[in-house]
Amino acid sequence: MRIGLLIRLIxxxxxxxxxxxxxxxxxxxxxxxxxxxxxxxxxxSLLDITLNHLAIVLTATVASTLIAVGLAILVTRPxxxxxxxxxxSLANVGQTFPPVAVxxxxxxxxxxxxxxxxxxxxxxxxxxxxxxxxxxLTNLPPAVTDAAKGxxxxxxxxxxxxxxxxxxxxxxxxxxxxxxxxxATATIGSTVAARTLGxxxxxxxxxNNTAFVLQGGLIVGVLAVLIYDALSALERFLMARTGQLGxxxx
Amino acid sequence: MIEIDDITKTYGENTVVDRVSLVIDPGxxxxxxxxxxxxxxxxxxxxxxxxxQTSGAIRIDGEDIAGIPAYELRRRIGYAIQGHGLFPHRxxxxxxxxxxxxxxxxxxxxxxxxxxxxxxxxxxxxxxRDRLPNELSGGQQQRVGVARALAxxxxxxxxxxxxxxxxxxxxxxxxxxxxxxxxxFETTIVLVTHDMEEAIHLGTKIAVMDKGQLLxxxxxxxxxxNPATPFVAELIGSAERPFRLLSLGKVADHIExxxxxxxxxxxxxTLRDAYAELLWSGRPALPVTRDGxxxxxxxxxQLARLAARPQ
Numbered sequence: 001m002r003i004g005l006l007i008r009l010i011x012x013x014x015x016x017x018x019x020x021x022x023x024x025x026x027x028x029x030x031x032x033x034x035x036x037x038x039x040x041x042x043x044x045s046l047l048d049i050t051l052n053h054l055a056i057v058l059t060a061t062v063a064s065t066l067i068a069v070g071l072a073i074l075v076t077r078p079x080x081x082x083x084x085x086x087x088x089s090l091a092n093v094g095q096t097f098p099p100v101a102v103x104x105x106x107x108x109x110x111x112x113x114x115x116x117x118x119x120x121x122x123x124x125x126x127x128x129x130x131x132x133x134x135x136x137l138t139n140l141p142p143a144v145t146d147a148a149k150g151x152x153x154x155x156x157x158x159x160x161x162x163x164x165x166x167x168x169x170x171x172x173x174x175x176x177x178x179x180x181x182x183x184a185t186a187t188i189g190s191t192v193a194a195r196t197l198g199x200x201x202x203x204x205x206x207x208n209n210t211a212f213v214l215q216g217g218l219i220v221g222v223l224a225v226l227i228y229d230a231l232s233a234l235e236r237f238l239m240a241r242t243g244q245l246g247x248x249x250x
Numbered sequence: 251m252i253e254i255d256d257i258t259k260t261y262g263e264n265t266v267v268d269r270v271s272l273v274i275d276p277g278x279x280x281x282x283x284x285x286x287x288x289x290x291x292x293x294x295x296x297x298x299x300x301x302x303q304t305s306g307a308i309r310i311d312g313e314d315i316a317g318i319p320a321y322e323l324r325r326r327i328g329y330a331i332q333g334h335g336l337f338p339h340r341x342x343x344x345x346x347x348x349x350x351x352x353x354x355x356x357x358x359x360x361x362x363x364x365x366x367x368x369x370x371x372x373x374x375x376x377x378x379r380d381r382l383p384n385e386l387s388g389g390q391q392q393r394v395g396v397a398r399a400l401a402x403x404x405x406x407x408x409x410x411x412x413x414x415x416x417x418x419x420x421x422x423x424x425x426x427x428x429x430x431x432x433x434x435f436e437t438t439i440v441l442v443t444h445d446m447e448e449a450i451h452l453g454t455k456i457a458v459m460d461k462g463q464l465l466x467x468x469x470x471x472x473x474x475x476n477p478a479t480p481f482v483a484e485l486i487g488s489a490e491r492p493f494r495l496l497s498l499g500k501v502a503d504h505i506e507x508x509x510x511x512x513x514x515x516x517x518x519x520t521l522r523d524a525y526a527e528l529l530w531s532g533r534p535a536l537p538v539t540r541d542g543x544x545x546x547x548x549x550x551x552q553l554a555r556l557a558a559r560p561q
Binding site for chain 1: 298337348408
């Protein structure tokens with residue numbers, strides 16, 4: 001665990017140095033270039049592009065989280081139970097649509113740029129969060145939910161004080177999945193002129209410059225691994241904090 | 251006082267509780283006994299509206315509970331269940347404070363009450379207040395569950411198989427604790443169990459249920475001596491009857507004068523335990539002590555008379 005943490009910190013430090021002073025790594029990346037090609041992406045600051053990439057992913061994930069958790073809460077209440085199948089298929093549609101198709105459909109309506117990418121990522125992120133929230137809210141220990149009723153909590157009090165806190169680690173697992181998928185998928189947004197790391201990869205592909213492709217890919221990959229690990233650690237902490245480490249992780 | 255008046259509960263075609271009427275006197279323990287599927291738990295859960303009755307009425311101290319919002323009613327009634335149902339993400343102290351907090355007690359009063367209850371259930375507040383439930387043993391969790399149920403000083407306590415998950419030694423201790431607490435606060439307790447032994451031990455009165463119907467509601471002596479139906483007799487177990495009868499009495503009430511040799515018995519033990527001790531020692535009589543002083547004897551002949559069917 002400690003060694004793992006150390007490795008992750010070193011990887012994070014290397015990533016930061018690369019983003020702030022990419023020229024430090026020019027020697028390494030020149031191994032992958034043909035003569036006279038620039039070893040480091042030169043059509044914009046890598047740091048800016050990365051931050052923009054993260055901002056798009058964050059915005060889309062926050063939006064999917066709000067909607068998906070809200071929907072899941074709604075359909076697990078007695079009055080919303082009949083909407084369960086409908087909302088499930090809605091979220092499923094979001095998942096089965098290829099992101100490229102969403103982009104293609106969204107561009108005529110929203111124009112080029114960040115907006116269609118956000119829509120695609122938002123739709124794509126809904127299902128994992130929705131399914132996990134549903135699992136979390138419906139798989140609570142029956143004795144605990146019975147006791148919550150029996151002590152005289154109202155429906156809202158049960159939701160806020162018992163059900164959501166206990167379901168939180170499972171919900172977070174859904175958010176983690178959705179974030180990592182979005183991180184990777186966001187690169188496609190560059191095909192409709194969103195400013196993401198896909199830009200670097202596409203520039204590399206069109207100029208036949210492997211170094212660019214590597215840079216874009218590596219940054220996305222390292223970010224995905226680090227964020228995945230950080231959220232996993234948060235989940236474990238929450239599991240322990242809510243006294244559920246013994247329960248099987250969903 | 252809890253008046254259950256002609257209560258019926260049906261799920262579709264299925265009648266789970268069938269026209270049950272029952273009056274539970276204040277300050278007593280009513281144990282509802284039955285096999286699984288007898289409707290005993292459903293009957294109890296209608297008292298705090300966890301289940302809505304199909305017909306009939308339940309009154310608490312004369313007030314029909316139909317007119318009280320469910321959450322308000324439940325805050326007035328303690329509720330302890332099998333497997334304790336403690337909130338795993340809240341500390342022992344927070345669990346116990348649940349109902350007082352819902353009722354809006356001030357912080358100081360809640361903290362005092364938590365401390366008082368932990369002490370009452372022999373859990374050192376300093377040591378246990380801030381632990382999570384999964385850091386306690388099964389017996390401790392069960393005690394915290396009962397403490398939580400009693401936190402807002404309810405007049406009524408509902409218990410659904412509260413000792414089902416405990417091993418026999420801890421269960422006996424928990425039962426003694428419950429009896430002590432009940433005597434101290436004069437809480438009216440409705441306890442559901444499938445265990446006739448537990449019912450006889452704890453119940454002021456026992457209500458026997460089968461297939462949704464109330465077969466008999468009476469004091470343990472009567473249930474043992476005059477079971478209303480063959481089913482009740484079967485629940486008691488014919489071979490067990492004399493011993494169950496003996497288990498209701500204490501040695502203290504049947505001491506005879508005289509001095510005999512042998513390992514002395516405490517006046518507080520039940521007649522059944524005394525009987526077992528007499529048989530095991532092979533003596534016709536044993537001395538009885540109170541606070542370490544011999545005050546008389548208890549004889550096999552006397553116990554044999556007491557174990558016979560009451561006329």
